[in-house]
Amino acid sequence: MPVTEGFFVDWDGNARNTLDPGGGYLCETDPVARYVAVTTKGGTLVHEGTFYKSLVAIEKAGIHAPLVPGSHPWGRNEDGL
Numbered sequence: 001m002p003v004t005e006g007f008f009v010d011w012d013g014n015a016r017n018t019l020d021p022g023g024g025y026l027c028e029t030d031p032v033a034r035y036v037a038v039t040t041k042g043g044t045l046v047h048e049g050t051f052y053k054s055l056v057a058i059e060k061a062g063i064h065a066p067l068v069p070g071s072h073p074w075g076r077n078e079d080g081l
Contacts, residue, residue: 004051006018007067012074015065019068026041027042036051
């Protein structure tokens with residue numbers, strides 16, 4: 001799958017850019033299927049999400065997710081991450 005610029009919501013409810021997901025992860029996208037696969041550099045799937053073309057599209061879906069930069073860590077301390 002190619003990488004298309006867009007957004008997805010991570011497991012903590014944050015919006016992330018598909019070109020900079022952070023955590024050393026990579027994104028593969030399928031805009032037609034509205035699918036995002038977040039993988040390690042070795043190809044292990046760690047998260048799946050819905051592909052959104054814009055932050056406005058996320059809001060229109062009724063999701064309130066703050067946009068975070070790639071430098072924002074995945075997971076929370078209480079998750080053991």
